[in-house]
Amino acid sequence: MSMAFNTHPQSLYVMLGMATRIAQRMGLHHEATLSKYSPFEAEMRRRLWWSLVLFESRIGEQSEKGGARNSTLSPIWDCKPPTNISDSDLRPEMKTSAVAGSRCTEAIFSVVRSQLADYLRFADFFLDFTNPALKHVARAAKMGSVEDGGGGDRISVLETEMEDKYIRFCDPTNPVQLLTIGTTRTFFARCRLLCHLSSHAGPSLPHMSEGEMDTATLHAIRMLEGDTMATASPSTKRYQWFMASYFPLPAYLRVAQEIRARPLGPRVDRAWGALTDNFAARMVFKLGYGAGAFTPLNRIIVQAWDAYEGALVREGRSRESIAVPGIVGQVRQLAAEYEMVSTPAGGSPGTDDFNMGFGEFQGTGLPMLFGGPGFPDTMGQESFLAVGDAAGLGGVPPQQAMGSMNLNDVGWYYSQ
Amino acid sequence: MPRLTLIQDGDYESDWSADEEPKTAVTKMWDQLYHHREDFPFGTRTATLDLPPLHPGPADIFRLWQIYLDNVNPLLNVTHSPTLQPRLVEAAGNPTGIAPPLEALMFGIYSMAIRSLSPVDCEAAFLHGKDDLLLRYQSGCQQALMNCGFLRTNSRDCLTAYYLYLVSSTPPYYFLA
Numbered sequence: 001m002s003m004a005f006n007t008h009p010q011s012l013y014v015m016l017g018m019a020t021r022i023a024q025r026m027g028l029h030h031e032a033t034l035s036k037y038s039p040f041e042a043e044m045r046r047r048l049w050w051s052l053v054l055f056e057s058r059i060g061e062q063s064e065k066g067g068a069r070n071s072t073l074s075p076i077w078d079c080k081p082p083t084n085i086s087d088s089d090l091r092p093e094m095k096t097s098a099v100a101g102s103r104c105t106e107a108i109f110s111v112v113r114s115q116l117a118d119y120l121r122f123a124d125f126f127l128d129f130t131n132p133a134l135k136h137v138a139r140a141a142k143m144g145s146v147e148d149g150g151g152g153d154r155i156s157v158l159e160t161e162m163e164d165k166y167i168r169f170c171d172p173t174n175p176v177q178l179l180t181i182g183t184t185r186t187f188f189a190r191c192r193l194l195c196h197l198s199s200h201a202g203p204s205l206p207h208m209s210e211g212e213m214d215t216a217t218l219h220a221i222r223m224l225e226g227d228t229m230a231t232a233s234p235s236t237k238r239y240q241w242f243m244a245s246y247f248p249l250p251a252y253l254r255v256a257q258e259i260r261a262r263p264l265g266p267r268v269d270r271a272w273g274a275l276t277d278n279f280a281a282r283m284v285f286k287l288g289y290g291a292g293a294f295t296p297l298n299r300i301i302v303q304a305w306d307a308y309e310g311a312l313v314r315e316g317r318s319r320e321s322i323a324v325p326g327i328v329g330q331v332r333q334l335a336a337e338y339e340m341v342s343t344p345a346g347g348s349p350g351t352d353d354f355n356m357g358f359g360e361f362q363g364t365g366l367p368m369l370f371g372g373p374g375f376p377d378t379m380g381q382e383s384f385l386a387v388g389d390a391a392g393l394g395g396v397p398p399q400q401a402m403g404s405m406n407l408n409d410v411g412w413y414y415s416q
Numbered sequence: 417m418p419r420l421t422l423i424q425d426g427d428y429e430s431d432w433s434a435d436e437e438p439k440t441a442v443t444k445m446w447d448q449l450y451h452h453r454e455d456f457p458f459g460t461r462t463a464t465l466d467l468p469p470l471h472p473g474p475a476d477i478f479r480l481w482q483i484y485l486d487n488v489n490p491l492l493n494v495t496h497s498p499t500l501q502p503r504l505v506e507a508a509g510n511p512t513g514i515a516p517p518l519e520a521l522m523f524g525i526y527s528m529a530i531r532s533l534s535p536v537d538c539e540a541a542f543l544h545g546k547d548d549l550l551l552r553y554q555s556g557c558q559q560a561l562m563n564c565g566f567l568r569t570n571s572r573d574c575l576t577a578y579y580l581y582l583v584s585s586t587p588p589y590y591f592l593a
Contacts (some may be wrong), residue, residue, distance in 0.1 A: 007585040007586070007587065008587075009587060010583055011581060012586065012587075015582055015585075016582055017574065018567070018578075018581055019578050019582060022566070022567070022569065022575055022578070023575060026570055026572075026575065028575075040496075041572070044494075044496060044572060045572060047493050047494055048494050048572060048575065048576055048579065051492050051494050051579070052579055053495060055579075055582075055583060059586070082493065087496050087497045087498055091498075092497060092499060106490065107493050109490055109491055109493070110490075110491065110492070110493035111493075175490075178587045179491075238486060238487045238532065239487065239490075239491060240534075241487065241488075241531055241532040241533075242491050242532075247588060354543060
């Protein structure tokens with residue numbers, strides 16, 4: 001397949017900056033400027049601003065640390081999210097502002113997404129990464145409302161609010177509404193995962209207990225399940241071009257880590273199931289996009305499988321009796337098609353692909369708290385490396401290994 | 417922070433990229449996969465593209481519009497269908513007289529519609545390869561944007577067109593992040 005016209009993400013990010021600058025010059029981000037236009041024109045401008053900001057944020061996350069940190073999604077502007085209104089109810093000649101419709105309109109997906117992002121741009125745990133200095137601005141803007149604090153309670157409040165206003169009215173037989181339900185579920189699972197990791201993981205913070213690891217895994221599994229809901233149905237295949245930019249890799253990493261660390265643990269079956277279902281739904285590589293993007297995923301799955309199979313064999317099971325999870329079969333098949341050599345698990349930290357895998361993912365996500373308090377701003381420290389057995393980490397005690405997770409991999413993309 | 421490279425006597429091939437952050441493996445992968453289209457927006461192309469022949473025929477314009485309404489509009493939500501459709505009808509009937517912002521928007525819509533199709537579906541619907549059509553319509557969009565003077569624009573249509581152009585340029589791979 002030729003790649004005639006696909007822009008390098010870093011170039012795209014810079015060009016998007018031009019679009020954002022044009023928008024700001026036109027005052028699209030500024031309610032006071034918008035109020036000078038007709039209600040119709042103001043609403044159209046809000047839609048464009050929010051769509052642009054959401055897209056720019058996502059591409060920024062894929063453009064290494066600087067891009068993620070420089071997001072336009074910040075508390076310093078006041079453009080309101082788009083109104084929940086179908087095009088038929090939005091008319092150029094209207095004299096008064098659009099009134100939000102109840103339930104699901106044609107705009108539901110962008111409305112929900114924008115409102116979730118509108119929460120995020122004021123949230124402490126998001127600003128801790130992008131621009132901690134803006135937390136003061138965020139708090140001043142939200143004077144009187146519930147302080148974000150640890151984030152957990154506020155997430156539940158928001159989730160309930162979105163459920164009441166929109167999600168419970170969404171009809172899964174309607175493709176856009178199905179996409180909205182699934183991506184919203186993924187969003188909240190991801191928020192919880194990142195909040196949880198930000199308060200529990202890292203070299204200068206207490207290591208996670210088994211219970212806390214379990215919670216993190218549960219959030220990651222729910223991320224996968226939400227994403228599968230959004231992408232498995234044939235009716236949402238038409239949105240694949242969009243969903244392609246939101247592959248839930250952090251969830252794959254976390255779940256595979258769980259399998260590798262606790263192959264006989266209570267979550268393992270659900271973990272394999274969630275991985276298999278999502279991989280099948282995503283059908284990524286059946287689209288023939290090539291081996292490049294597949295390589296890291298291949299390593300993660302193979303190593304999780306090796307740890308799992310190895311543990312069962314040590315328990316006395318014969319290899320033949322162990323059911324091979326769907327995703328392992330699919331990954332092997334793809335690897336054979338791409339003529340890739342599966343890398344063995346274990347070995348020294350320098351060659352252990354789980355560890356190398358994390359270093360390689362540096363900068364691909366929006367590392368939570370990377371560079372924030374207690375986190376040295378260097379690349380791929382060994383101490384951040386994934387859970388694994390002592391052999392794989394070259395002597396790091398399992399207890400310590402269990403408690404850490406490379407937050408660089410937990411890509412932060414909110415807008416699903 | 418630049419790293420100092422020890423330069424031996426007579427060694428004039430010091431690596432000046434040493435002052436850049438080392439690239440991540442993912443960025444290196446991107447570098448191999450994607451072309452760098454640095455000419456736009458500087459417009460180094462010597463000939464100005466003539467736009468009317470680049471538009472699809474009226475029947476295809478409406479098919480592309482419908483694909484855009486099905487696959488793209490519900491997610492991006494940046495155009496207003498009841499007011500835009502009549503303008504498209506009129507423009508489709510007269511491709512030589514289209515105002516630049518609308519023309520840019522049309523090419524943006526064509527680009528997004530093609531972008532949203534799988535290569536197989538595109539070939540089936542339009543009898544041309546997806547990459548070929550995407551290149552054609554994105555080139556038309558670039559030219560139309562330059563005709564608008566898009567960097568100086570105050571037109572929402574023009575900015576919307578630039579936005580659609582950029583979204584249509586998104587790499588198709590699942591970017592693992």
